[in-house]
Amino acid sequence: xxxxxxxxxxxxxxxxxxxxxxxxxxxxxxxxxWMCLTRTLDDTMVAMWKQGRGLGGTFxxxxxxxxxxxxxxxxxxxxxxxxxxxxxxxYLVRGMTPARVFGNLLGRETGPSRGRDANLHGMGxxxxxxxxxxSHIPQQLxxxxxMAMAFKYRxxxxxxxxxxxxxxxxxxxxxxxxxxxxLYQAPLVLIVENNQYAYSTPLRQQMATFAIAERxxxxxxxxxxxxGNDAEAMYRAIKKAVEQARAGGGxxxxxxxxxxxxxxxxxxxxxxxxxxxxxxxxxxxPLVIYRRRLLEEKRAETSQLEEIEAWAQEEIxxxxxxxxxxxxxxxxxxxxxxYA
Amino acid sequence: MKQLTYLxxxxxxxxxxxxxxxxxxxxxxxxxxxxxxxxxxxxxLAKRFGDQRVLNTPLAEQSxxxxxxxxxxxxxxxxxxxxxxxxxxxxxxxxxxxAATIHYRFGGKIxxxxxxxxxxxxxxxxxxxxxxxxxxxxxxxxxxxxxxNPADAKGLLCSAVRDPNPVIYFEAKPxxxxxxGPVPAGEHLVPIGKARVVREGVHLTVVTxxxxxxxxxxxxxxxxAQGIEAEVVDLRTLKPLDFDTxxxxxxxxxxxxxxxxxxxxxxxxxxxxxxxxxxxxxxxxAPVTRLGGLDTPVPFSPPLEDAYxxxxxxxxxxxxxxVAY
Numbered sequence: 001x002x003x004x005x006x007x008x009x010x011x012x013x014x015x016x017x018x019x020x021x022x023x024x025x026x027x028x029x030x031x032x033x034w035m036c037l038t039r040t041l042d043d044t045m046v047a048m049w050k051q052g053r054g055l056g057g058t059f060x061x062x063x064x065x066x067x068x069x070x071x072x073x074x075x076x077x078x079x080x081x082x083x084x085x086x087x088x089x090x091y092l093v094r095g096m097t098p099a100r101v102f103g104n105l106l107g108r109e110t111g112p113s114r115g116r117d118a119n120l121h122g123m124g125x126x127x128x129x130x131x132x133x134x135s136h137i138p139q140q141l142x143x144x145x146x147m148a149m150a151f152k153y154r155x156x157x158x159x160x161x162x163x164x165x166x167x168x169x170x171x172x173x174x175x176x177x178x179x180x181x182x183l184y185q186a187p188l189v190l191i192v193e194n195n196q197y198a199y200s201t202p203l204r205q206q207m208a209t210f211a212i213a214e215r216x217x218x219x220x221x222x223x224x225x226x227x228g229n230d231a232e233a234m235y236r237a238i239k240k241a242v243e244q245a246r247a248g249g250g251x252x253x254x255x256x257x258x259x260x261x262x263x264x265x266x267x268x269x270x271x272x273x274x275x276x277x278x279x280x281x282x283x284x285x286p287l288v289i290y291r292r293r294l295l296e297e298k299r300a301e302t303s304q305l306e307e308i309e310a311w312a313q314e315e316i317x318x319x320x321x322x323x324x325x326x327x328x329x330x331x332x333x334x335x336x337x338x339y340a
Numbered sequence: 341m342k343q344l345t346y347l348x349x350x351x352x353x354x355x356x357x358x359x360x361x362x363x364x365x366x367x368x369x370x371x372x373x374x375x376x377x378x379x380x381x382x383x384x385l386a387k388r389f390g391d392q393r394v395l396n397t398p399l400a401e402q403s404x405x406x407x408x409x410x411x412x413x414x415x416x417x418x419x420x421x422x423x424x425x426x427x428x429x430x431x432x433x434x435x436x437x438x439a440a441t442i443h444y445r446f447g448g449k450i451x452x453x454x455x456x457x458x459x460x461x462x463x464x465x466x467x468x469x470x471x472x473x474x475x476x477x478x479x480x481x482x483x484x485x486x487x488x489n490p491a492d493a494k495g496l497l498c499s500a501v502r503d504p505n506p507v508i509y510f511e512a513k514p515x516x517x518x519x520x521g522p523v524p525a526g527e528h529l530v531p532i533g534k535a536r537v538v539r540e541g542v543h544l545t546v547v548t549x550x551x552x553x554x555x556x557x558x559x560x561x562x563x564x565a566q567g568i569e570a571e572v573v574d575l576r577t578l579k580p581l582d583f584d585t586x587x588x589x590x591x592x593x594x595x596x597x598x599x600x601x602x603x604x605x606x607x608x609x610x611x612x613x614x615x616x617x618x619x620x621x622x623x624x625x626a627p628v629t630r631l632g633g634l635d636t637p638v639p640f641s642p643p644l645e646d647a648y649x650x651x652x653x654x655x656x657x658x659x660x661x662x663v664a665y
Contacts, residue, residue, distance in 0.1 A: 080414075117445040124446030131413065132446040139438045142403035146410020153365070153392060153416060160410070173433075176403035183398065338480050340449045340504035 022239075023232060025299050027073075031231045032290055032300070033308050034069040038089035039287055040312040041098055044320060045105065049266045053324075055107050058119040061086035063229070063261040066286035067193055069093055070234035074242050075129070075161055080147050082131040082140040082162040085120045086193060086260075094128045098316055102323030110322075115329035116337070138168045141177035141190065148186040148245070159245045161189040161238075167198025169215075170206050178253065182220040187245035189238065190253045192216075193228065195260035200272045216253035228256030229286040232293075259284075341522035346515040349490035349523045350381050350455070353497035354419060356526070358389050361417065364501055365393040367404060368421030368455075372396035378423050379457060379516060401431035405454065409439045412452040417501055425458035425510060426470040439506040440481030453500040457513040458486075459551045459601050461649055465640035471550075471602030471633070476508045477579045477611070483532055484578040486510040488553030490521040492576055495530025503532060510578075512551035519554060533577045535585035541569035543663050544595035547586055547612055549575040552599045552650060559655035568663050570597075578608050583615055590616060594625040595662050599650050604632025626665035629658055 042062055048054050061068060064086040072093025075081060083090040091101060096112065104111030104123050113122035113132060124132030131147075133140055144162035151158040168174055169192055181188045192212055196203050203210050217223035222244065226237045234256060241252035259281035263270035283289075294300045344352060357364045366372075366382055372394045376383025386394040397404040401422060408418040422428045428435070435454070442448040460469030476482050483505050487493040493511065500507035538553060539560050546556045553574045560570040573589050575581065590596055596616050598609035613628045631650040639645050 113445050122441075122445035124442070124448060126413075126446075126448055131448070132442075134437050134441065134445075136433055136437050139406055139433060142406025142434060143410040143413065143438060145403070146407035146412070147414050148410070149407060150411045150414035150416050153411070173403050173406060176398070176400035177406070179398060180400065180403055180407065337444050337447065339483075340443050340451075 023235070028232070028294060028299050029304065029308070031069060031073065031235060032294060032305065033312075034072065034089055034093050035065040035231060035287055035290065036308050036312045037092055037098070037315060038065045038069060040316045041088055041092070041101065041319075044316045046262070046266065048320070054266070055105065056118055057265045057267055058105055059085040059265050060262040061088055063259055063281070063286065064193060064195065065089050066231040066234050066290070067191060067228045067256045067258065070231060070238050071161055071163070071191060074235055074238035075159065076242070076246075078129070078156075079159045079161065079242070080129040080131065082133060082144045082147075082160070084133050084137050084140065084163045084165070086195070087163055088120065091123060091130060094130050096123065096125060096128055096130065098319035099322040102319050103326050106323050106326075107328060108323060108326040109329045110326040137164050138171040138173040140164065141168075141173050142180075144190075145177050145181050145186055145188055148181070148188040148251075149184060151187055152184070157246050159187045159189060159242050161191070161242065163191045163193060165198060166192065166194040166196065166203055166206065166212065167201070168192070169212055178216055178219040178221065181251040185248070185250040187248070188251040189241045189245055190251070191238065192253060192255045193258060194255050195258050197260050197264070197273065199264040200270075213253065213255045216255075221250060222252040223255070224252070225255040225257060228258035229284045229289065231286060231290045342525055343520050344490050344523040345517050346490045346493050346512070346519045347379065347381060347517055349493040350497060350511060351383070352523065353494040354382065354385065355388075357419070357498055357501040358385070358393065363415060364417045364419065365395065365411075366419045366421065367395040367397055367408065369397055369399060369423050371421050377421060379513065381455070382421065401427055402434050405431035405434035406438065408452045409434060409442070409450055412450040412506070413442065413448050418452045419501060420452060420454045422454060422456050424468050425456035425472055426467045428454070428456050428472060432475070435476070435482070435506070435508070436479045440479050443505070444481060449504045450506045451504045453497065453507045453509050455509050455511060458510045459512045459514055460638050460645060461514045461551070461601075461651075463640060463642060463645065466637040469638035469645075471510070471600070473508070473510050473578055473602060474607050477608055481506070482579065483507040484510070485532060485576065486512070486550040486578055487576065488512070488515070488538075488550055488574050489519060490523045491528070492530050494523050495528045496532065496576065499529050499532050507532070510550060514551045515554070530576065533580045533582055535573055535575045535577070535582035537571060537585065537589060538574045539570065539572040541571035542593060543568045544570050544597055544659055545586070545589040545593045546570050546572045546597045546599060546655065546659065547575065547609075548572065548599040549578065550601065552601055552655075555650065555652045556599055556655055558652035559659060562652065562656040563659055566660065568660060570659055581611070583619070586612065586616070587620055590620045591623050594623050595665070596624070596628045597631065597655070597659050597662055598628065599631045599655055601649055602633055603635060604630050605635045607632050626662055629662050631655060631658055
């Protein structure tokens with residue numbers, strides 16, 4: 001018996017994959033490059049925390065790379081994004097350096113939150129169009145709706161994109177914000193990273209039906225469900241939603257179906273997840289399948305991919321060294337920046 | 341100078357700011373269209389400034405305040421109306437978790453104002469009478485103001501709109517149409533963070549704000565007839581607190597009565613009292629006295645609500661007792 005609640009993708013008929021395609025080989029390699037950098041950062045981070053070289057807790061985004069990288073790449077330079085804790089790829093694509101990410105993780109002055117916010121939280125940098133999230137993840141929805149409304153108010157061709165998990169879809173602000181986004185036809189894109197678990201709670205204990213996209217469509221906005229481990233499908237779907245929003249066509253919700261491959265946070269062994277489920281998803285690892293596809297479709301040579309992988313390793317090693325050498329914030333500055 | 345009601349002064353401030361700055365907009369439940377809000381504060385604004393700048397929202401405080409967070413983060417200056425201060429609890433997360441922390445966490449600015457019609461005495465029961473200011477004074481990153489008269493209502497609102505931080509503006513709805521006073525036309529700013537001595541006196545200091553300022557002034561007249569001259573300090577801003585003005589008054593009078601409509605327990609008055617104890621101990625001739633709402637929901641029936649809430653008579657009585665200490 002399959003543990004995969006997505007089953008035979010019964011929703012594919014309802015939410016067909018958008019037509020392609022503007023994907024160039026250059027763009028395909030960029031997708032792989034950023035996914036590779038994201039995975040390398042993640043693997044390095046997890047190893048460091050297990051070795052006791054971390055600070056507090058942290059969150060792995062393993063398995064979410066196709067989603068987070070596509071979000072970053074599908075947006076234009078003036079768009080804004082409010083990512084969450086499994087979206088390091090989006091930060092990297094938008095221009096946040098791995099050294100700054102590690103700076104934040106290690107509580108250094110050089111992190112975007114200057115040691116104010118923990119682990120991957122609060123990594124906002126408005127010059128890069130990035131908003132730092134609060135733990136109350138669904139708060140990102142009305143906030144991003146508001147950013148979209150500001151663009152609409154000023155007649156600017158800009159788009160706001162935000163994210164929540166399957167857990168976020170059961171909260172009040174999710175439903176309030178979808179209703180308002182549709183009502184106001186806001187230039188907003190929402191990605192629901194359905195990784196099947198809200199901490200230890202599986203989907204079947206969260207909602208009576210798993211039809212996240214259908215439910216969203218019920219509010220009167222565009223909605224689709226996509227394979228969140230397929231980088232090109234994610235990129236195309238998000239790109240289409242972003243362009244629709246930019247053209248005044250209103251908001252889109254995209255359910256990205258995936259699996260959280262590690263625990264909720266670094267301390268969590270996720271013993272509550274059936275091993276069989278993880279085994280089913282392991283071969284669907286977004287990096288593994290994309291690497292194979294690039295080679296099979298002759299989009300890239302093995303040597304090109306190996307070069308990218310070596311580059312990512314080197315970038316992350318340098319970033320860790322830089323962050324570990326960076327200063328902690330001065331305690332005399334603790335009250336700075338409470339008020340503007 | 342033009343005489344306006346407290347409510348007209350608020351409307352005047354909103355109009356003035358909307359005319360001055362195209363980034364200023366109004367949003368909330370029922371604020372738009374012909375209707376103009378439950379109290380009519382925004383009546384006529386939609387006709388004048390258009391539906392986009394006077395935006396009606398669905399019933400969804402958490403998300404329309406959250407939406408204001410995003411608008412403000414992108415440089416707009418929303419004036420958000422929560423229909424009654426009592427309903428602000430529905431939007432609590434958006435205020436205290438998101439708006440209040442954004443600047444500290446990554447330097448974003450949230451220049452919104454939330455207008456919260458507060459206070460009771462008008463027989464409106466537990467859910468249309470509350471004074472929840474202490475929740476927000478307790479939250480780092482927020483500013484909190486509470487005007488007591490029409491001129492301050494305008495001046496503090498204009499300052500709040502221009503402030504780069506989230507400001508919660510508690511407007512005292514019992515004063516809406518009952519209090520009329522001179523209001524400067526055009527530009528009029530009252531600085532945030534400055535208290536004011538609204539009546540000078542030598543025998544005690546009454547520290548208060550909002551709807552209890554007129555009650556305290558009325559009590560001071562009664563006391564004056566008995567030979568007691570009360571100094572009345574109107575805090576005007578609850579956060580940041582202008583304690584210097586309080587301390588200077590305490591140095592003159594040596595007796596302090598703190599009064600507010602909000603529940604006495606862990607209210608703003610508790611902080612004022614603690615600071616008087618910490619910083620003015622040497623000057624005190626009597627223990628600090630506090631008057632505030634009881635530790636109950638705000639009751640509806642007149643004898644119950646009158647028992648719950650401070651008023652001029654109770655203030656005069658407490659002041660006389662304090663002076664006789």
